[in-house]
Amino acid sequence: MIKEVEERSNGSIRVATGTLYRALRRLTSSGLVVPAGRRPSSDAEFERRRYYAITPLGKDVAAAEARRLAAQVEAARARALLSGAEGEGGIG
Secondary structure, three states: OHHHHHHHOOOOOOOOHHHHHHHHHHHHHOOOEEEEOOOOOOOHHHHOOOEEEEOHHHHHHHHHHHHHHHHHHHHHHHOOOOEOEOOOOOOO
């Protein structure tokens, strides 16, 4: 997950291991994710990894957050802070 976050953010976001596991504990205790027992391989590299699955509630919460963020982007575009592609536009 840590590598995925770094890749998706082009290196601008770095997550410490402790931060990640605290977040996973919160997500688990909130019922948004559950530990998943399946592993892709019995390879020693994967032996210590923990796997999680998003719950139906977690999907609903993620969808609601995506809608909230989309509304924020629309508000920024309406104020000419964004105009189409990321980074375009100016401050109005």
